[in-house]
Amino acid sequence: MEKIDILSLSLNEIENILVGNNEKKFRALQIYDWLHVKRCTEFSQMTNLSAQLRGLLTGIFCINTLKIKKKLESYTDNTVKYLYQLNDDNYIETVLMEYNHGYSICISTQVGCKMGCKFCASTKAGFKRDLTPAEMLLQIYETERDAGIKISSVVLMGIGEPLDNYDNTIKFLELLSSEKGTNMSLRHVSLSTCGLVDRINQLADLNTA
Numbered sequence: 153m154e155k156i157d158i159l160s161l162s163l164n165e166i167e168n169i170l171v172g173n174n175e176k177k178f179r180a181l182q183i184y185d186w187l188h189v190k191r192c193t194e195f196s197q198m199t200n201l202s203a204q205l206r207g208l209l210t211g212i213f214c215i216n217t218l219k220i221k222k223k224l225e226s227y228t229d230n231t232v233k234y235l236y237q238l239n240d241d242n243y244i245e246t247v248l249m250e251y252n253h254g255y256s257i258c259i260s261t262q263v264g265c266k267m268g269c270k271f272c273a274s275t276k277a278g279f280k281r282d283l284t285p286a287e288m289l290l291q292i293y294e295t296e297r298d299a300g301i302k303i304s305s306v307v308l309m310g311i312g313e314p315l316d317n318y319d320n321t322i323k324f325l326e327l328l329s330s331e332k333g334t335n336m337s338l339r340h341v342s343l344s345t346c347g348l349v350d351r352i353n354q355l356a357d358l359n360t361a
């Protein structure tokens with residue numbers, strides 16, 4: 153059975169799986185804190201959980217990771233471009249920028265892009281696949297870990313059209329803004345689109361729901 157990437161799950165979803173396995177609901181919050189606040193990468197690091205529960209987690213879930221394949225640092229400012237390797241050996245780019253008000257990150261939402269904007273290199277090799285919510289979050293987590301900084305704003309303007317990966321993008325935004333996790337205000341997030349009108353309307357409706 154393929155393991156579930158726990159970093160893509162909401163707190164509620166983790167609770168439901170735990171309760172379905174006869175575990176206490178409150179354990180989900182401890183696990184969520186280890187993943188999104190303490191940012192641990194292995195279940196064995198979750199020292200306030202029993203060995204039995206850690207064994208159960210290892211059997212059901214995996215914790216996704218990204219590897220830094222290449223890092224380019226600007227000579228003129230503190231901008232750093234990361235080439236991240238995904239678990240299936242696809243690659244994405246992420247850019248860390250330093251401003252007076254703090255650090256901002258530009259993340260990718262897909263491997264390649266099918267939109268075909270004439271000026272854009274990201275579309276030249278075609279579209280391979282959507283990124284998962286975890287793979288979007290990990291661009292922030294791994295960059296913060298590598299640079300030893302805290303990112304204060306996020307721009308969805310890297311490789312891919314975020315609204316063409318609508319469900320995963322919305323889930324990423326929910327995880328990013330979760331009070332029990334990274335807790336970033338969505339006022340600090342910008343989403344760039346080439347103009348998928350139906351999806352823009354769908355996104356606008358979410359705000360008024």
Ligand code: SF4
Pocket residue numbers: 265266267268269272273274275310311312313345346
């Ligand atoms: S939608 Fe964005 S990533 Fe895709 S081709 Fe257009 S500019 Fe490039």
